[in-house]
Every structure is written in C-alpha cells, then in structure tokens.
Amino acid sequence: MLVTGEFLKKYPEVARMAQSKGVHPRRVAAGEISKIWGHSGMAHQGIALRVGRLSGHDGSKLRVEDIVSAHLSNTSTVVLLDRVTDINNVGAIVRSAACFDVDAVILPEHHSPSESCVITKASSGAADIVPVVQVGNLVKTMEYLKQHGYWCYGMDAGGDKALHEISFCERRAIILGSEGKGIRRLTREHCDHLVKIPMSARIDSLNRSKRLVIAIDGPSSSGKGTLAKELANVLRMQHLDTGKLYRVFAVKFPHKYSQARSHEEIRLNTEEEEEMLAALNNDDPGYYSEHVGRMASILARNSQVRSALLPIQRQFVLNAPQGAVVDGRDIASVVCPDADVKIFVSAYASVRARRRFRQLCGSNRKAMYKTVLFHLLHRDIRDTCRSSAPLVRTEDAIYLNNSHMQKAAALRELVEKIKTFL
Ligand SMILES: Nc1ncnc2c1ncn2[C@@H]1O[C@H](COP(=O)(O)OP(=O)(O)O)[C@@H](O)[C@H]1O
Ligand SMILES: Nc1ccn([C@@H]2O[C@H](COP(=O)(O)OP(=O)(O)O)[C@@H](O)[C@H]2O)c(=O)n1
Structure with missing residues (x-):
C-alpha cells in the first residue's frame, strides 16, 4: 500500500486498519502514485493498493x-x-x-x-x-x-x-x-x-460523458453565482458555490476563526467537513445576510481558514461524476488551476451595487444603495488586496463583462464559448 502524507494525516484509521491486516503502508510523494498509472493527468486521492486478481478474473482474455x-x-x-x-x-x-x-x-x-x-x-x-x-x-x-x-x-x-x-x-x-x-x-x-437524444434548444450537442471542470471567478454581485448555477443545470453538472462555504464556516465555526487569528492551524474533522457540505444545500436566508457576507469576506483573508477549506472544495470536484461548475474568487488560480474552462465574470461596481441593492430590497431587508455600494467596494478591496489567494483574472480565463447584458444573454454567450471545449 502506497499512501501520501496528506492522506495519512486525513485518514489515519485507514493505516491502522491496513496494519491490523498485515499490510504496511509505505509513505510516498503524490507523484510516485501518479507514475503507476503512466498517465500524468490522472487525479488520485493519495492511496494505491496492489491487489491479487479478483475472483472470476482468470487472466485469460474475454471474447x-x-x-x-x-x-x-x-x-x-x-x-x-x-x-x-x-x-x-x-x-x-x-x-x-x-x-x-x-x-x-x-x-x-x-x-x-x-x-x-x-x-x-x-x-x-x-x-x-x-x-x-x-x-x-x-x-x-x-x-x-x-x-x-x-x-x-x-x-x-x-x-x-x-x-x-x-x-x-x-x-x-x-x-x-x-x-x-x-x-x-x-x-x-x-x-x-x-x-x-433530443437536446435542450440552449445546447444542441451534449458530449455524453466528457467530464468538465469549469472555474468561474469574479467580484461580489457580478452574477457569477447565477451563471454558475444555470450552466451546471444546462450541462447537468454539479455546482459548488464556494462563497457559501465561507459563509457557512463564518456561521458554524466562528471560534475556529479566532484560533486562526493567532496563526494556529485550523483542523476540521470529517464530521465537521460533512456538516459544511450538508449546509451547502440548506437555503436558510441567514447564510445570505449582509452581516454574514461581511464576516465571510473578513475571515476569507486568513490563510489558515483558506487552507482548511481548500481540500473540501477539491474533494467536491473530484467526487462530481460529470464534473463541476465552481464559482468563487480563487477557483482558476488556486482551487482548480487545471480546470478545463476558466471564466472571469465582471460588471461595473455601480451595476453590481444596483443588483445587490435590488436583491436586498426583494428579500425585504432594509437597504440603502449608497451603503450597499460602500460595503461592496470594501469587499472588492479585501478580495483583491489580501495576500492569501486574492481575486485575480488568470491569463487563460474567458472574460465576460455583463454590465449591459440580461442574465439570459450572458448565459447564452458563455454556453457558446463552452461548446468549443465539449
Ligand atoms: N446579467 C444580470 N442582469 C441583472 N441582474 C443580474 C444579472 N446577473 C445576476 N443578476 C442578479 O444580481 C444579483 C447578484 O448575482 P449573483 O449571481 O448572486 O452574484 P455573485 O455570485 O457574483 O455574487 C442576483 O440578484 C442576480 O439575480
Ligand atoms: N472562493 C472564494 C469565495 C468567497 N470568498 C469570500 O467569501 C465571501 C462570501 O462569498 P460570496 O460569493 O457569497 O459573497 P458575495 O458575492 O456576496 O461577496 C466573499 O465576499 C469573499 O470575500 C473568497 O474569499 N473566496
């Protein structure tokens, strides 16, 4: 059994179980496991086991x-x-x-x-x-x-x-x-x-099984979440809203953030990680409040917090059978640097603030346009100027400024561009 250090740290019980069966894990670098496949692009989870033939496989070629x-x-x-x-x-x-x-x-x-x-x-x-x-x-x-x-x-x-x-x-x-x-x-x-297979008029050639990872980054209220959700729907892929993950962390584990401020490493055990993943499907409006958004944006500057949330995001993508559309700030640069398609969505600050203002009015929260714009600009500064995984537009990203586009038009434009990757 070959295992990486990261795997051992995360799943020490697997090593214990193996040892109890007389199998002694050998710790190796991730690259050594990749070599076994003879296929450098193959993702693995940090463990490889040499096994005998399964029963029924007698080694002769089936005809x-x-x-x-x-x-x-x-x-x-x-x-x-x-x-x-x-x-x-x-x-x-x-x-x-x-x-x-x-x-x-x-x-x-x-x-x-x-x-x-x-x-x-x-x-x-x-x-x-x-x-x-x-x-x-x-x-x-x-x-x-x-x-x-x-x-x-x-x-x-x-x-x-x-x-x-x-x-x-x-x-x-x-x-x-x-x-x-x-x-x-x-x-x-x-x-x-x-x-x-009849296709939706919006996308007429759906590659039956090509697994895609689509990374979407952009500033607050640029419309990336709306586009990511729609794309995942059209392409029948899973969607990960990483901003929600930071929001969930802010709500559920504020004590861990205080710990991170004194540069202590943050550890999330398997149950806590599962709790966070489960909360991604919880539409409780509390997660979307301006207050929680601000807290999330503040704690997202902390490198310990980012390191703790990184494996959850990567594991989500690895586990998505048809691939995933992931939106956030550092997806193309840090979370999925090998994504098949990278997109940077933007819109002018005044347009973004108006959209967020309308969103808040729609959900009956008291809002003033000027205050919304003020907070949004602060959020932009925190996102782009932090030292750990700042919001950046990578060179290979498709750029979409949707300031003057309706949602449907922005989606249509992205679908057209993505079709060339299918
Ligand atoms: N092209 C668009 N035109 C008008 N409103 C939009 C557009 N794209 C998104 N919105 C609205 O703007 C708000 C913020 O969009 P959202 O996708 O949540 O942004 P982000 O995920 O980038 O923070 C939502 O209310 C959404 O419905
Ligand atoms: N990949 C990500 C996603 C979100 N975030 C932070 O988490 C906060 C909440 O994410 P969000 O996408 O729900 O927030 P807004 O679009 O409302 O700003 C953002 O303001 C970012 O500062 C991040 O740093 N990295």
Whole structure:
C-alpha cells in the first residue's frame, strides 16, 4: 500500500486498519502514485493498493463469444465504443454500464485506450463489474452479434428516431461514437437504427460523458453565482458555490476563526467537513445576510481558514461524476488551476451595487444603495488586496463583462464559448 502524507494525516484509521491486516503502508510523494498509472493527468486521492486478481478474473482474455454464450437465452445489453479515445470517457461509460446492468463494454483493440489499471481507475473500479472486451474489428463484431439475435442501435445526433420513440429489442447492442467525429460511416451503415437524444434548444450537442471542470471567478454581485448555477443545470453538472462555504464556516465555526487569528492551524474533522457540505444545500436566508457576507469576506483573508477549506472544495470536484461548475474568487488560480474552462465574470461596481441593492430590497431587508455600494467596494478591496489567494483574472480565463447584458444573454454567450471545449 502506497499512501501520501496528506492522506495519512486525513485518514489515519485507514493505516491502522491496513496494519491490523498485515499490510504496511509505505509513505510516498503524490507523484510516485501518479507514475503507476503512466498517465500524468490522472487525479488520485493519495492511496494505491496492489491487489491479487479478483475472483472470476482468470487472466485469460474475454471474447465476445463468451459474453454471447453466457447470455444466450436472456435479455442482453452490450455497449460498443467506436474509437472513443479519451480514457476518462471510457471510464465514465464503463461506470454507467455497471449501473444499467450492461453485460459487456466492447472496444476495438486499436484506436482505444488499452484495458489496464487506467481503465479500472477511470471507471472507479466498475471495470471489475462489467467486462471490458477488446476486438479486432468492430463491424465484424456487430455482424456476429446480429447473427445471435442482437439489434444494433447507433447513438447519433443526426439519427432518424428520438430515444423516447424507440422500443428496444430484448437483445441490443448500443453503439457510441468517438468524441469529435461520432460513429464512423461503415459502423453507422451496420446499425439497425440510428437514435438521437433530443437536446435542450440552449445546447444542441451534449458530449455524453466528457467530464468538465469549469472555474468561474469574479467580484461580489457580478452574477457569477447565477451563471454558475444555470450552466451546471444546462450541462447537468454539479455546482459548488464556494462563497457559501465561507459563509457557512463564518456561521458554524466562528471560534475556529479566532484560533486562526493567532496563526494556529485550523483542523476540521470529517464530521465537521460533512456538516459544511450538508449546509451547502440548506437555503436558510441567514447564510445570505449582509452581516454574514461581511464576516465571510473578513475571515476569507486568513490563510489558515483558506487552507482548511481548500481540500473540501477539491474533494467536491473530484467526487462530481460529470464534473463541476465552481464559482468563487480563487477557483482558476488556486482551487482548480487545471480546470478545463476558466471564466472571469465582471460588471461595473455601480451595476453590481444596483443588483445587490435590488436583491436586498426583494428579500425585504432594509437597504440603502449608497451603503450597499460602500460595503461592496470594501469587499472588492479585501478580495483583491489580501495576500492569501486574492481575486485575480488568470491569463487563460474567458472574460465576460455583463454590465449591459440580461442574465439570459450572458448565459447564452458563455454556453457558446463552452461548446468549443465539449
Ligand atoms: N446579467 C444580470 N442582469 C441583472 N441582474 C443580474 C444579472 N446577473 C445576476 N443578476 C442578479 O444580481 C444579483 C447578484 O448575482 P449573483 O449571481 O448572486 O452574484 P455573485 O455570485 O457574483 O455574487 C442576483 O440578484 C442576480 O439575480
Ligand atoms: N472562493 C472564494 C469565495 C468567497 N470568498 C469570500 O467569501 C465571501 C462570501 O462569498 P460570496 O460569493 O457569497 O459573497 P458575495 O458575492 O456576496 O461577496 C466573499 O465576499 C469573499 O470575500 C473568497 O474569499 N473566496
């Protein structure tokens, strides 16, 4: 067992359990675990364990014939991937296949990631549940499947039937195409049906499994939270409002902040972290008050507070199966520096103050425009001038000044830009 120091610090009980079973964890740097995958971009959680073969995996290569003969008299679903090259996409498809009781995922030997620990990792272990079978020729495999009673359904944006109009036969092969090009011509010609998934008019090509991380930063009341929530909705991803996390911390753990002011390290145990994550779904208006916002903005200057909240944010992103839209101040620069898409949302201070003023009036809180503007400018100064993770616009971020845009127009513009990353 290889573990990183950070993992050991966070989960000492795992080391104790391993030792009680005669396994002695060896402490290594995170990079050493990355090397095992042979894939530098692969995220891991700081632990790797060498295991024997799972029962039922005898080491010989599975063949399509084995899958077909194991399901001769039953309903059967197999998924064929036509040159899906991104390992994370293959992993996500195998994971979904495990949820939908698929009998096998079949991919061509060439032009696909080879089955290895990388697929197992990318599928979060689902490759141990659903057999991944490699074949020499996909079209011949489709012909073989047809001879054994399977109907072939190709998923294609230009398909003649919508998914809900199809009544699937009991034995079916679902064919998914590659990331950019879709299903190849010959494969398409061998499908019995081409099926499309109708999309929302707002986004007409949703990549079925590409996991995306979208980082959105911007000053107070620029509209980043509104855009982040809408984007997550349109792209069916999870949304993390990191400002809310700072607000929750300010409400729940003010005593820890006093400790941090004397430069003591802040520790949050697993229960406290879970309490914070649960509060993210709590819409109690108390969290959104100006007073709590101000407290959050003051304690967010403290580097101990930021260090304590950083792993919670990163873990949230790691755990989001379809990826996440994360909004805040230091997302592109600190929390997710490797995000696939980085966005910086801004608007003039007077516009932002007017928006916040309207928001406060709408929620029946007493507000004066001048006071709102005053607090907002102070918040801008605290956010941009603090030494720890200040608000910055990174060079690779898409810039959107939405001062003169309605919410829907701003969203449409971002969706258009993001489409190029899908
Ligand atoms: N383009 C826009 N036009 C008008 N009002 C907006 C726009 N974008 C956001 N708002 C409103 O401004 C307020 C602050 O937006 P919010 O998304 O919470 O900002 P942030 O997350 O950047 O602090 C909300 O009441 C929101 O409905
Ligand atoms: N990633 C983040 C998110 C919020 N914050 C701070 O936390 C405060 C509350 O976040 P918010 O997004 O709810 O606040 P406002 O948009 O109301 O300013 C902000 O004023 C920031 O100072 C931060 O420092 N870093």
